[in-house]
Amino acid sequence: MKETMKEVVITGPKQYEIREVPVPKPGDGEVLIQMKAAGVCGSDVHQFLGENPNAVFPRVPGHENAGVIVAVGKDVKNIKVGDHVVVDLVVACGECPQCKKGRRNVCRTVKARGSAIDGGWREYFAVPEHEVYLLPQDMPFKDAALIEPFAIGGHCTTRAGIQGGESVLVLGSGTIGAVILQTLKLKGCRVICADINDASLARAKEYGADAIVNTKTKSLKEAVQEFTDGAGVDVIFDSACYPGSLTAVLEMGIPANGATIVPMGFCTAQEGITQAMINTRELSIIGTRMSCNQFQPTIERFAKHEYQLDGMVSHYIPFSQVGQVFENIIHPPKDMKKMVIVFDEE
Known part of the structure; x- marks a missing residue:
């Protein structure tokens, strides 16, 4: 050596x-x-x-x-x-x-x-x-x-209490957004992905997204309403994490009543959130940090080739x-x- x-x-x-x-x-x-x-x-x-x-x-x-x-x-x-x-x-x-x-x-x-x-x-x-x-x-x-990024996907979806069958919005289709999407699809969710990059959205479609929306050209609320027949999504993952993104996904018509929102980032900018925005719909905002107890199951999924790694x-x-x-x-x-x-x- x-x-x-x-x-x-x-x-x-x-x-x-x-x-x-x-x-x-x-x-x-x-x-x-x-x-x-x-x-x-x-x-x-x-x-x-x-x-x-x-x-x-x-x-x-x-x-x-x-x-x-x-x-x-x-x-x-x-x-x-x-x-x-x-x-x-x-x-x-x-x-x-x-x-x-x-x-x-x-x-x-x-x-x-x-x-x-x-x-x-x-x-x-x-x-x-x-x-x-x-x-x-x-x-x-x-x-x-x-493996470590995919362990994050396992952790944050566990934190959100994903059971399968939920309608989910993933805001941001970069690396972590693509990881969360793949994890959600393995757990049996319907997923709409939002981004401003057409190439990232095309990749999300290849990874199994049920719907995609470029929010430069279409309203996120409108896309979610179409995707859920007016109900709003059950779970939201904010993997875009820009200043104001958490406030944006709380807009009336995006989360369903009783929905869960999981912000993925550490943006320190103040948000325009009120208690009424959360409590009138009894929303749950769940924190997530890194991962815990997810390396071993993620390695096992890698060994079974359950994730699509091409293009990551x-x-x-x-x-x-x-x-x-x-x-x-x-x-x-x-x-x-x-x-x-x-x-x-x-």
Whole structure:
């Protein structure tokens, strides 16, 4: 194994460095991962652009991480050298009331890998054994890098109490919107997807959307009314997350009485919501953060090829050319959907 490695460090808004540092050694209970693929998430983009108010610099980004175990520390019991794994983005204490209730994603001291602590945009990194999940040996690493986003889809739809048969609006057809759509269709829902990008909407149609609407050319309310015969949708996922989007989806005629609304983002702009908008229809607004207990079922669904992965990623970037990731963030190519960093073979 090499003695040094390269890592990507965001040093400030729109600033990054490639550093040569020692390869870490796994501590007690830790495993050392050689990275093979890492997704580029919207949160990585916001962090680099300086749009994340909670960002702390310097920081190694990356929480959609897949790789192979190359060393294990003392007392590691269930993971061995050669295993293929993905890494949880949630770092939790395991002792607080939330953790003990099985809600480690809202641990009192929760840290998100790649944001609050260093992530996986580096050739090697060490993590506790309990924060990795085994992959089938034949699963491509470039696909495995998508497991974390799909785990979010599993979590947020669980938070919404999806049972199957609901009519659902997904606002925003980017990566997370496409993930939520696919998850909803697997659970037996009727789904209308809304966006302002025709290519994203066309992809949503390929992934099983029952209806699509470009809100540049048609009213969202009108489209929802047509889709539901005037009833409104049972559940709304706001994966567009722009200032005012939560207020927009609460417009009379979009949610049905008793509907559930799940905002996916962390926009800090104030919204124009009143108590009357919620209580006259007894709406439920449900928070969701990262994922919890969803990695294993998501891996199993990947192994069964239940999700459509073609078209999810538009750009695979070799780690040796990682600067292209930042160039694409600042000057997005017209056809860009999602980037995945593919680590170079030794």
